[in-house]
Amino acid sequence: MIPLRSGDPARIGGYRLLGRLGAGGMGVVYLARSTGGALVALEVIQTEHAHDPQFRARFRREVTAARSINTPWATTVPDADTESDTPWLATTYIPGPSLTETITTHGPLPHTLATNLAQALHTIHQTGLIHRDIKPANILLAPNGPRLIDFGIARTLDDTAITARDVVIAVIGPTTDATCEAAIGTYDKAELPLLSVSVGTAEVSTVEHPSYLRTRPDDGGLGLPLLSYLALHTRPHRTALVDDRAAGDYSWNLVRSMATAMRGGDLPSVTVTVPADTRDFGRAVDEVRRSGVRAVVFGGLAPRAALFARELSSAGFTGARLATQPVIDAAFLKRAGEAANGWLLSSAFIDATALPAARPFAAA
Structure with missing residues (x-):
């Protein structure tokens, strides 16, 4: 006191x-x-x-x-x-x-x-x-x-909404696709906004759920920066899109959306599928080499990206190696070792201090 x-x-x-x-x-x-x-x-x-x-x-x-x-x-x-x-x-x-x-x-x-x-x-x-x-x-x-x-x-428990003259509460989260899908119905019923900064599932849409606002691209949209890079640096050569089934819908959505966009943009590609129950990426790398591609996009997550990177390095592949945000993880660097050098990784987020329009927000 x-x-x-x-x-x-x-x-x-x-x-x-x-x-x-x-x-x-x-x-x-x-x-x-x-x-x-x-x-x-x-x-x-x-x-x-x-x-x-x-x-x-x-x-x-x-x-x-x-x-x-x-x-x-x-x-x-x-x-x-x-x-x-x-x-x-x-x-x-x-x-x-x-x-x-x-x-x-x-x-x-x-x-x-x-x-x-x-x-x-x-x-x-x-x-x-x-x-x-x-x-x-x-x-x-x-x-x-x-x-x-x-x-x-x-x-x-009987209340269903908070009016604008009362108070508006924005909830940031949840952090995973599964929890978002489980919680969104409750927020819709309560008429509370659910503002997500990390969820990428396409199963939850603002059309069906008016309370939902996603601040990052969906999983399929994470490949857009990679498409820009491929259009500038690898055209007209083919790119291998590696669908790692161990990553489930994330890898499938990413590879599918990139393959569709590349067909429309006259960027040739070939899809290589890796079964979820294998840790041997040798067969996938052999398929990549036989395809004569100049670039590889890995659709999976960090731990298995490291296995794939090591297998690529051992096979002497020197083309562009690309992956998306889930591979930006210490596990990838630690497990891939020297094989992690030269990989290009894209993220849906930026440094707010480096964006002129966001500087007032960053300063606040």
């Missing part, structure tokens, strides 16, 4: 302030005592936020949500004033650190904490609320178990 400052009030709403527990962009949290002697954490909202209708609506929702919870796993709200010029909220004081502070100081904690947190969330869900902002800073560790705080963006 930090001592009160000269500008801090002595009392708020009948509570005597004892000291500061913390401060941030939204306001100040005080340790205070009620007339009956109970200790509370009293959060006072800054004046500029209090005059913001949207923020005040959010604060009212936080108070309503917190007051509706009846579980020992969350802090209770004995008092609040959402309509005064300086709105405030009093919650039961928990004499314990946050999970963030504890992990930073002591490292990983026992698995029993995860069990307790799961029980806490289950109990809160039974009351009809979803917290929606679970993070270490919002978990306090009391002597008898964890406590969840800050229900500012909680919603009832």
Whole structure:
């Protein structure tokens, strides 16, 4: 606890302030005592936020949500004033650190904490609320178990949408194709935007899912930079497109889209397929050499790209060797060794600091 400052009030709403527990962009949290002697954490909202209708609506929702919870796993709200010029909220004081502070100081904690947190969330869900902002800073560790705080963006299970006049929440993620396909229906139902920076599957489209926005090309589009390179440096010679079936739909989509584009652009190609159940790329390399190609595009992932690179190097292939983003991995360099030299790898992302139009964003 930090001592009160000269500008801090002595009392708020009948509570005597004892000291500061913390401060941030939204306001100040005080340790205070009620007339009956109970200790509370009293959060006072800054004046500029209090005059913001949207923020005040959010604060009212936080108070309503917190007051509706009846579980020992969350802090209770004995008092609040959402309509005064300086709105405030009093919650039961928990004499314990946050999970963030504890992990930073002591490292990983026992698995029993995860069990307790799961029980806490289950109990809160039974009351009809979803917290929606679970993070270490919002978990306090009391002597008898964890406590969840800050229900500012909680919603009832019956809610289906958040209006523009209320609050808009953009969720960044998930990180894999499979999790995106599993989660997108839930986001559509809740009318929440799902902004993805890493998913490349073509199975999830913005036509079928209006909540979805993908910020990178789909898997087939990752070959576009390679097409530009081939058009400039290998025409009119053929290129081998290696479809590594161990990479599943990723390799198949990439090779198929590149083969289609190359036919339309008068760039001759031949497709070489590597079965998923083999680690011997000798046969594929022999087929590449017999085809008389001047360039090879590998459609698989980093570990098997390394095997293919070593086999190509051993066979003395000196043509262009290209692959896409999944091969940009330390595993490729480590396993391929000297055979990784000379490979050209394309990525769907760029350095924002190197793009003039993005410099203001990068600086911010």
